[in-house]
Amino acid sequence: MKDMNTTHDARPSDRPLNISRRGFLGTALGALVLTVGLPAGRAKAQAAAAPGTRISAFLEIRPDSTVLFRSPFIEGGQGIFTALAQIVGEELDVDPSQFFVEGAPPGADYLLIGGMRFTGGSMSVHSSYDVMRLLGATARQMLLTAAAARLGVAVADLGTEPGRVVHAASGQSVAYGEIAGAAAELPVPEDVTLRAKDSFRWIGKPVARLDVRDKSTGRAHYAIDLSVEGMLQAAIQHSPRRGEEPGEFANEAEVRAMPGVDSIHRLPGAVAVLADSWWRARQAVEALKVSWTPPAADTPRAMPADFSTEAHLARLKAEAGAGVEAEAAGDVAAGLQGAARVVEATYNAPHLAHAQLEPPSTLARWNDDGTLDLWLPNQAPELFQAAAAQVAGIAPEKVIIHSPILGGFFGRHFLYDTANPFPQAILLSKAAGRPVKVIWSREEEFLRDALRPMAVARFRGGLDADGLPVALDAVAVGEGATGRWYGRQPDKADSSAVEGIAGKLYAIANRRVGQIHVDDPTVIGFWRSVGHSMNDFFYETFFDEMADAGGQDPYELRLRLLADSPRHHTLLEAVGELSGGWRRGPYDAEDGTSRARGVAMASPFGSEVATIAEVSLREGEAVVHDVWVAIDPGSIVNPAIIEAQVNSAVALGLSAALLEEVVYVDGMPQARNYDGYPILPPDRMPRVHVRIVESGAPMGGIGEPGLPGVPPAVANAVSVLAGERVRSLPLSRLKLGGSAG
Amino acid sequence: MQLTINGSLHELAIEPDTPLLWALRDTLGMTGTKYGCGLAQCGACTVLVDGQPTRSCVTPIDSVVGAEITTIEAISEDAEGRKVVEAWVDHQVPQCGYCQSGQVMAATALLKQTPQPTDEDISAAMVNLCRCGTYNAIAAAVRQAAQA
Numbered sequence: 001m002k003d004m005n006t007t008h009d010a011r012p013s014d015r016p017l018n019i020s021r022r023g024f025l026g027t028a029l030g031a032l033v034l035t036v037g038l039p040a041g042r043a044k045a046q047a048a049a050a051p052g053t054r055i056s057a058f059l060e061i062r063p064d065s066t067v068l069f070r071s072p073f074i075e076g077g078q079g080i081f082t083a084l085a086q087i088v089g090e091e092l093d094v095d096p097s098q099f100f101v102e103g104a105p106p107g108a109d110y111l112l113i114g115g116m117r118f119t120g121g122s123m124s125v126h127s128s129y130d131v132m133r134l135l136g137a138t139a140r141q142m143l144l145t146a147a148a149a150r151l152g153v154a155v156a157d158l159g160t161e162p163g164r165v166v167h168a169a170s171g172q173s174v175a176y177g178e179i180a181g182a183a184a185e186l187p188v189p190e191d192v193t194l195r196a197k198d199s200f201r202w203i204g205k206p207v208a209r210l211d212v213r214d215k216s217t218g219r220a221h222y223a224i225d226l227s228v229e230g231m232l233q234a235a236i237q238h239s240p241r242r243g244e245e246p247g248e249f250a251n252e253a254e255v256r257a258m259p260g261v262d263s264i265h266r267l268p269g270a271v272a273v274l275a276d277s278w279w280r281a282r283q284a285v286e287a288l289k290v291s292w293t294p295p296a297a298d299t300p301r302a303m304p305a306d307f308s309t310e311a312h313l314a315r316l317k318a319e320a321g322a323g324v325e326a327e328a329a330g331d332v333a334a335g336l337q338g339a340a341r342v343v344e345a346t347y348n349a350p351h352l353a354h355a356q357l358e359p360p361s362t363l364a365r366w367n368d369d370g371t372l373d374l375w376l377p378n379q380a381p382e383l384f385q386a387a388a389a390q391v392a393g394i395a396p397e398k399v400i401i402h403s404p405i406l407g408g409f410f411g412r413h414f415l416y417d418t419a420n421p422f423p424q425a426i427l428l429s430k431a432a433g434r435p436v437k438v439i440w441s442r443e444e445e446f447l448r449d450a451l452r453p454m455a456v457a458r459f460r461g462g463l464d465a466d467g468l469p470v471a472l473d474a475v476a477v478g479e480g481a482t483g484r485w486y487g488r489q490p491d492k493a494d495s496s497a498v499e500g501i502a503g504k505l506y507a508i509a510n511r512r513v514g515q516i517h518v519d520d521p522t523v524i525g526f527w528r529s530v531g532h533s534m535n536d537f538f539y540e541t542f543f544d545e546m547a548d549a550g551g552q553d554p555y556e557l558r559l560r561l562l563a564d565s566p567r568h569h570t571l572l573e574a575v576g577e578l579s580g581g582w583r584r585g586p587y588d589a590e591d592g593t594s595r596a597r598g599v600a601m602a603s604p605f606g607s608e609v610a611t612i613a614e615v616s617l618r619e620g621e622a623v624v625h626d627v628w629v630a631i632d633p634g635s636i637v638n639p640a641i642i643e644a645q646v647n648s649a650v651a652l653g654l655s656a657a658l659l660e661e662v663v664y665v666d667g668m669p670q671a672r673n674y675d676g677y678p679i680l681p682p683d684r685m686p687r688v689h690v691r692i693v694e695s696g697a698p699m700g701g702i703g704e705p706g707l708p709g710v711p712p713a714v715a716n717a718v719s720v721l722a723g724e725r726v727r728s729l730p731l732s733r734l735k736l737g738g739s740a741g
Numbered sequence: 742m743q744l745t746i747n748g749s750l751h752e753l754a755i756e757p758d759t760p761l762l763w764a765l766r767d768t769l770g771m772t773g774t775k776y777g778c779g780l781a782q783c784g785a786c787t788v789l790v791d792g793q794p795t796r797s798c799v800t801p802i803d804s805v806v807g808a809e810i811t812t813i814e815a816i817s818e819d820a821e822g823r824k825v826v827e828a829w830v831d832h833q834v835p836q837c838g839y840c841q842s843g844q845v846m847a848a849t850a851l852l853k854q855t856p857q858p859t860d861e862d863i864s865a866a867m868v869n870l871c872r873c874g875t876y877n878a879i880a881a882a883v884r885q886a887a888q889a
Contacts, residue, residue, distance in 0.1 A: 077837030077873050208833065215838030216829035216845055218773020218813030225772035233767070259756060277755070279763035357777045357785055357839040357872050407775075407839030408872045442778045640833060644878070648836055651874020674782040674870065682867055685876035 052131035055139050055188070057109035059088070065163040065177035067094050070104035072112050073124040074379055075211065076406030076413075077648070078703045079641035080124045082209045086202040086637055087129060091136030091195055093160040094176070096207050103403035106381040106396075118380040120411065120526060122605035122701020125637055129699060137192040139183075146183035147174050206640030211405070223377045223404045224361040224439055231363070231435040232262055232274040234428050235281035237288060238447050239269045241667040242418060242523065243295030243302025246271045250289035258284045265431055267424050274432055278439050301417075307521050307667045309454065313348055316456040316477045316518055323475045323514030326493035327502040335471025335510025339462025343549045345542055347459070347727045349534035350661035352452035352527055353671075355679050358407020359445050364425035365435035370394065375402040376422050379413045384422065387415055391423045392430070410652065411526035414485070416450035419523050443672040450525025451662055453479050457501060457538035459545075462510070467550025469561070471510040474501045474539070479520040480531060488517070496526075500535025500708055503603055505568050506543070506561035522664070528652055532604040532708035537657070537729065540600035540712035545725055554716065555582045555599050562601075567632060567695050568608055572601065575610035575630035578691045582612070585720055589616070595625065598716025602708035606700025607633040611709030613686070615717035620736045622718050624654060624686040629706055631690065634697035642702050643690045649706030650688050655680035657711035658731050742802060746771075747815035757803035761795075762786045764802050765812060773813035773842050777870070784869025787843035787850075788812050794850035794866075813842040821852040821886070828886035836873035843869050848883050858887055 052058075052072075060068040069088060075081040085099035104110045111117045112128045140160060147165035148155040151172055159166050166173040197203075214220040239245065246266045249255070255273065256264060260280035265272045271290055275281035295302035336342055362376040372392050378384045381401045389396040406413060413420075421438045429436040440448070455478035462471030480488075480497030488494060493502075493515040502513040527533055547554040555576065562568045576582040585596030593616035602609045612628045627650050636642060659678045663670045671677035715726040722736045742753050744764070753759075753768055760779075765771045765788070774797060777785030781796040788797045789811040816822035825848045828834075835841040844867070851858055851866040858866070863883050871879070 077835075079836075208830075209835075211838065212830050212833055212835055213826070215835035215841050216826050217816055218842040218845075220838050221772065222839060224776065225766075227770070277763060277767035279759055279767060280756075355872060357775070357783060357837070357870070359776065406837060408837040410872070439776075442780070644833065644836060644875075647877060648874045651876065652872070655874075673780050674778050675780060679870060679872060680874065681870060682876040682879070683864055685874065688877060 051109055051111045051115075052128065052135060054109050055135060056184070057104070057107065058135055059139055061176050061180035063177045065094070065175045066098045066100060067092070069099050069101045071101050072104055072110035072117055072128060074103045074119040074403050074406060075101070076119070076409040078124070078645060079209055079638065080119070081211060082207060083125050083637045083641060084128070084132060085210060086207050087125070087132045088136040090200055090203045091133045092140050093162055095162045096202050096210070098163060099210060101210060103381070103405075106385045106401050111382070117382055118414070120379050120414065122607070122704045126606060126699040126701065129637075133194055134192070137194050138189060141189045141192045142183040142186050143176055143179055145186050145189075146179040150174055150179055150182065203637055205638070207638055209641070220405060222358050222407045223363065223375055224358055224407070226363050226375050226404065227437065228363065228365055228435045231437055232276065232432055233278040233281050234272045234274050234424070234436050234438040235278060235285040236267075236421070236424060236438060236440055236444050237271050237285045237290065238444055239292045241303040241305060242269065243299040244292040245269060245295075247291040247293045250291070251287070255284050255288045258287065263432060264288065265428055267427060269418060270424065272424060272428055272438070274428060274436060278437075282441060301523070303667045304521060305667045307664055309351060309662065309664045312454060312521065313456070316454065317346060317348070319456075319477045319516045319518060321475070321516060322512070323477070323516035324491060324493045325512065326498040326515050327513040328511065330471075330510030332471050332473045332510045332512040336460060336462040336473060339471055340465040341463045341549060343461045343463065343546050345459050345545055345725065345727055346456060347538040347542065348456045349454065349537060349729050351454045351522060352656055352660050353446060353449045353662050353677055354410050354412035354527060355674070355677060356406075356408030356410060356412050359440050359442055360421050361437060361439040362422040362425035363435065363437040364422070364429040366429055371398045371400055372426065373400045373402065374422060374425070375404060376425075377406050377409070377413045378403055379409060380415060383415045388422055388426060391426045410528040411530070412449070414450075414526055416485070416523055416525050419448050419450040419525065442674070446669055446672045446677065448523070450523045452527035452533060453481065453520045453522075453524040455497070455534050457535065459538070459542040461542065461546040463546060463550045467552055469506070469508045469546050469550070472508050473512050475514045475516060476501055476535065477516045478518055479524060481524050481526045483517070484524055490517075496531045498531060498535065500532040500602065500604070501539050504539060505565050505601075505603060506558070507564055508561065528649070529604055529704040529707040532602060532704070533653070533656065536600065536602045536604070536708035537711040537715065540602070540709070541715045541719070541726060544598070544716045544719065553584060555584070558599065558601060567697060568601065570695070571608050571610045571630050571632050571693055574691055574693055575599070575612050575628050578630055578689055579612045579626075579628040585717075593618075594721060596717045596720035598713040598718070598720070600709040600712035600716065602705065604701070604705040604708050606698065607631060607702065607705040608700070609705050609709050611713040613710065613713035613717050615714055615721065617718070617721050617736050622658060622714065622731050622736065624684070624714055626687045626689065627654070627710060627713070628689045629691070629709070630693055631705060632693040632695045632697070633700040633702055633705070635694050635699050636692060639692055642692055645702050646690045646706035647688045649704065650710050651680050651685060653707040653710030654684070654686065654714065657714050657729055658684065661730055661733070742806060744802060744805060744810060745808065746810045747812060747818070753802060755802070758801045761788065761797035761800040761802050761805060761810070765797065771812055771814050775839055775842055777840065782870070783840065784847065785840045785843045787846040787869060789846060789850055792850060792853050794847045813846060816845060816849065819849060822849045824886040824889040825849050825852065825882070828882040828889065831885060832878045832882040834875050834878040834882050836875055840869055840871045844871065844879055848879070848886065851883065852887060856887065858883065
């Protein structure tokens with residue numbers, strides 16, 4: 001298999017500045033680099049071996065004993081670079097602070113998720129934990145063997161302390177950097193011993209993040225910041241509706257004469273201006289008067305000129321039937337028929353934008369040897385490499401993908417057809433014969449972002465004579481992002497459309513979850529916690545409807561229905577305790593407001609979460625004061641990062657619950673910037689209290705699981721105060737009455 | 742046109758209505774100041790103009806001729822700025838980090854004007870958006886920096 005890593009590392013030193021983050025690679029390029037690795041012949045033989053086993057693909061130990069680590073996963077704020085330094089450093093015996101981490105290039109070595117590679121699904125740590133520990137331990141064993149030869153002692157008499165091999169008997173020691181070259185020549189040991197968990201120094205500890213100082217001083221470089229020699233900048237004007245193509249320009253000569261303008265280009269579904277600065281390119285492209293021709297009849301997924309989100313919602317609500325079965329237990333029809341009372345409700349949630357702060361960009365450079373360098377925000381380098389190769393008309397191994405840190409992602413930077421700027425950069429660079437950096441303005445980003453799909457859920461719950469749920473029939477209506485991009489099977493439910501309605505743990509004897517697929521006319525994508533981001537809202541608020549109808553306290557009812565699930569029962573008790581003891585309200589707070597609390601559970605991405613929110617109403621608006629989250633990811637790597645990620649997930653979940661919706665009218669999004677698509681501002685951020693519960697269950701995810709419980713916990717609390725159920729988001733659309741404080 | 746940025750005079754041969762943000766990023770190659778929205782909505786582009794927090798994406802360069810412009814690149818040369826950065830590191834504030842240049846500049850401006858800010862002062866001054874939701878850590882770090 002072609003070793004892309006070698007190609008990548010052989011690049012000349014005219015890389016953009018950020019590739020030498022912290023000046024590290026920049027200085028090393030001219031220095032003698034000793035790597036822990038394998039001789040070329042053996043490396044070739046091993047390249048087809050299991051991903052995550054070829055040490056030189058991941059690790060370089062430098063002469064000063066610092067470590068360059070190439071991460072299979074991309075850093076976008078979730079702390080993965082630090083977590084990997086902790087995991088590898090623990091076994092290698094190098095303090096994580098001595099690590100320099102960068103996103104790895106495409107390559108078979110990095111396909112750690114079932115033969116694939118992506119940064120998503122909250123999978124980075126738990127999918128690579130065992131493999132990365134073994135990698136570190138193997139490299140350490142090779143260093144021990146090399147040190148034994150150097151010192152003339154037995155390997156068995158050697159140990160390590162961070163960054164050094166130590167011979168305790170003689171007091172001699174040798175730094176890793178001094179023997180890295182010799183270690184690289186050694187055979188890879190077959191069986192190495194992993195460190196005992198009770199001796200961990202870094203795994204499980206709140207190790208400081210590696211990137212915080214650079215990010216606090218403006219020294220961190222994102223894709224949008226990069227430049228190369230001779231580069232032109234490109235600004236884009238997309239067609240108002242997907243599928244429309246650029247026709248005549250009314251003022252081409254005038255635009256061509258604007259300051260700094262190099263050239264004007266037609267692109268698929270867009271026009272571009274190249275200029276010597278991005279501002280000038282933008283001024284010019286926005287001045288360009290373009291007539292857009294309607295989509296050709298065979299255009300895939302053309303945006304209908306009459307599409308509106310309002311009409312789409314009506315269509316989803318009108319879909320009848322039970323849908324494709326996603327999950328079933330008992331006999332839901334009989335359960336409902338025998339119920340003393342049946343509760344019914346229909347819920348909906350809107351399209352959402354990612355609205356990450358860094359607008360998308362791509363820097364493309366064609367090289368004299370026929371290769372193509374691309375620097376671009378992405379969550380899946382190999383997928384982007386293959387797609388870019390198609391656009392460029394060259395072999396994938398000729399596309400050199402660089403994956404800078406991401407200025408927020410939340411699912412934004414997967415491969416979404418027209419939602420990524422790299423095809424434009426490739427075509428423009430080819431046309432101009434010079435490197436080109438494309439930046440989408442915030443307005444273009446709101447026009448072409450891949451959205452969380454809109455969804456509707458219908459519920460029927462059957463209660464027995466004691467008011468306890470005995471049957472639950474749920475149907476999710478809409479389209480899932482997984483089916484859209486990875487293939488939908490018509491006879492199977494899309495997990496990304498039903499997760500959070502399916503997979504619930506309450507002991508309800510008769511239940512069925514179905515999915516009705518309806519094509520979403522927008523470009524849909526993954527949005528932090530995917531289906532859970534709305535489905536747990538649907539389910540957990542309907543749960544409270546059932547509790548109210550049956551005269552049950554919603555917290556107590558959850559405890560009761562989780563009596564046979566000790567892990568979840570414990571977690572629900574933990575969040576109750578964390579919040580000072582469950583109380584639903586309404587009750588009067590010290591500041592005179594009337595408050596209430598709502599609770600919700602979620603089981604997203606291998607972790608378990610229980611959430612309580614405290615809310616008051618002010619002038620018809622929900623004010624969220626505190627959010628308590630108990631999270632059980634099984635076992636952990638960095639509690640400080642987990643707490644930060646839960647804070648972040650609470651903020652995004654609350655932002656969605658309170659404020660966010662993408663509205664289309666006449667096939668066009670109405671909001672093109674944050675003024676029309678508000679996201680959570682600082683003064684609406686609640687206090688967040690986190691308790692980590694390590695149950696010892698298999699390790700789950702962290703980046704997304706804190707989100708799904710927030711919208712339902714808030715909505716359940718709002719319902720108590722407003723005296724009416726919340727069945728639609730965002731809350732800003734609703735006029736909340738009730739016992740406002 | 743001449744601008745004084747981080748204590749140095751820079752000659753710029755670009756249109757006078759060019760936003761300061763793009764003069765910094767494109768003309769001068771100072772990319773620490775970030776483009777987020779271009780409409781003074783998010784604050785990622787915050788710099789100091791004569792000590793005042795200013796959204797450089799809507800500030801034409803001809804409006805800041807003769808003013809002292811301070812960007813994140815010079816944050817460590819500023820007494821308040823150093824305190825803010827250390828507090829940011831202590832509280833591990835950044836996640837993706839993209840908004841944090843602007844947040845640090847806004848915090849530095851606050852401490853210059855109000856060395857002992859109340860929680861209300863902090864809330865009134867720290868209005869930049871953060872999509873990662875680092876708001877609680879930001880407020881805690883500002884409180885620490887004020888006490889340093």
